[in-house]
Amino acid sequence: MSEYIPHEHDVLVIGAGGAGLRAAVEASAAGVKVAVITKSLLGKAHTVMAEGGVAAALGNVDDRDNWRVHFADTMRGGQYVNNWRMAELHAREAPARVRELEAWGALFDRTGDGRILQRNFGGHRYPRLAHVGDRTGLEMIRTLQDHGIHLGLDVFMEHTILRLLKDGDRIAGAFGYDRERGRFHLFRAKAVVLATGGIGRAYKITSNSWEYTGDGHALAYHAGASLMDMEFVQFHPTGMIWPPSVRGILVTEGVRGEGGVLRNRLGERFLFHDIPPLYVNQTAASEEEGWRYTQGDKNAKRPPELLTRDHVARCIRREVREGRGSPHGGVFLDIAWIKEKLPNAAEHIRKKLPSMYHQFKQLADIDITAEPMEVGPTTHYMMGGVRVDADSQMSDVPGLFAAGECAAGLHGANRLGGNSLSDLLVFGQRAGEYAARFARECPLPGVDAREVEAAERRALAPFGRSSSENPYSVQHRSQEVMQELVGIVRTEREMVEALERLRELHAAAERAGVDGNREYNNGWHTALDLDNLLAVSEMVARAALERKESRGAHFREDYPSKDEQCGKWNLVVRKGAGGEMEFTRVPIPPLRDELAAILREMQ
């Protein structure tokens, strides 16, 4: 057996979204040999779908903003279970990372005096998101891609990694296949950076692209790394809900930042009825004040539509459950109403939200400049992931790094909009720098041939089981289980049932068979993704069962309040000696005095 194509690099970056590309650029600049592996074509990763902007305290629009306010906002949004060192680094370094993009060709929208314009977003005290209309992610990925292609990176497009390889305790490379021919590849490397994004495809309704099958999470787990915060899955409050085929596609928070409001069937701004204590001091007292905030009035407080995503999503769910929803089971998001306030409102909307205009016109026959949209929650982001050292982004497996969505810590229990794009720049850069440094200091590790052979046998197994279980059907069933039983509102009984059903699905996945050959066989690829999907689904369900309180994105119907004691630890999971998922509560270290003082001051 064991016919594979060998490759050798200093640093292997798995994933070519923003974090992966930023890491690769940095490692390459440090002078080491870098490979980038991407499941799809270069420039197509999920980063391209990020809309609203990248959060950085540039202070261009409101000079009261600085890294300390950004730090405090991020911690508050994360309900204080964030890795505070990451939150500090992120807030301090994001401005430099954004400016650097401009030096590489990115063109953000401008202020009147020609600097980078910033917009309001949920949970950010001041206008902070640098943006390009509502296609900021595309601008970022294209900038990194076009900068990266001139740096001598080896890019392996449409390659999928199946397994990380180790030499003793340390990382030794990765094993995978190319989609086009179905050939196996052995990537030996001194350091590996995981930048595989999230797990949205574990759910039925999601804003995430097909690639988001939790690969990095599962690869790290099987390699013996610790993961953290797996109970915290963000449901974005506003996804499309009608027609059914577009259900889940994101409607940017930028709509609300530009003055869009949420109403129920009765026409009520229902978010005014329920403002969480942490945010009472920062929320507008009237609709009028909220509008003034969106138009840049520095003395106005933000409208409740711009409260954190977890809260807005739960309020929408409540409106629908209690019979005040829109015809297709969501609520109304109305930006057209601003015509009462602005001359040329229609043109303004098309200019500020071009993709949204286009998306609704084309997919739902709705003109958002004239009528409200129907929206509802959609699975959007994974706060949990590989547990890393804040400064270096290295996991507890030597030589294995993680950055961006597949790493945990920065966002705590809930991520603020705009903090993901800055996350992937700041920590992509750090992961690249430290991975290169690690690689320079050590020799190329060895590879265990038996490990490779076992991975290869497992990968080919679905061909031997023709027409038993349909891999697409196993995937759909698993997505339904997570959607129904481990969604926005959770309860013990349902999660226990979910674990039982996931166990059955795991057995079904072992029987999944495929037809055809190894060349670009989507059925085979789907069968191979099942392992990762089911592993992360189980981790989410078990973690959610373990956290018996409600905090941020994690809401338990049977434990509906926040428990101060539970705010003192993060839930860490790793693979136990017998292959079981082993959970431990790891205490959060006390904040450095300087940072604690910032939080007190900004309460």
Next chain:
Amino acid sequence: MAKATFRIWRGERGRGAFCEYDTEVAPGMVVLDAVHQIQAEQAGDLAVRWNCKAGRCGSCSAEINGMPKLMCMTRLNALALDRPVTIEPMKAFPHVKDLVTDLAWNYAVKRRIPPFQPRKPDAPDGTWRIAQADVDRVQEFRKCIECYLCQDVCHVLREHHLHEQFMGPRFLVYTAALEMHPLDVDDRLAPLKKEFGVGLCNITKCCTKVCPESIAITDNAIIPLKERVVDRFFDPLTKLFRIFGHSET
């Protein structure tokens, strides 16, 4: 629920045939939904490339009833379902399997284009000052999602196969974005004329018609580039100046 028939090209590396599939259609469905449904229920190994299913990534380009389109943005209610809907891979690139083509040539062309080179920062903190009006023009080009439908429909590539001499509309837009970038100081007119073959485009505007981002490819990118090249290399006065040793404009 209603059924519709889809004729999908199946085969590998150029060899193949149409296969017909009947599948149920629901309100609001797009072509990619139908392809996924067929894949899940009848043809597990059907090869199709897609990512976001929201018109953002430009992965699911194909020819639907002969028209180059994104499968994820083509609603079934815009097609006549009383006869089969034909879905084929793009024609301007080497075929891989079923609906998937080999796009490597596009990536190779881009790498040959001289990269962005900014002028020195305007402010002591290393930043620039740029007016929104100067950004607008380039932002139109930077909307491009690299679906390569413009390349697919361009007859210079599709029919005449001049891939070695012509970069195609996508990369003319890309080069225009660099040339008109308010910070860029490089000059790409010589390679545009020579190895990238801007002169080969004869402005039939097929590319503009198929662009899912509605970029005015021909009018706003290609024609201005052609004009710049003409001004530089073919204007008789400029030529005269050059002969007598004056600096170029």
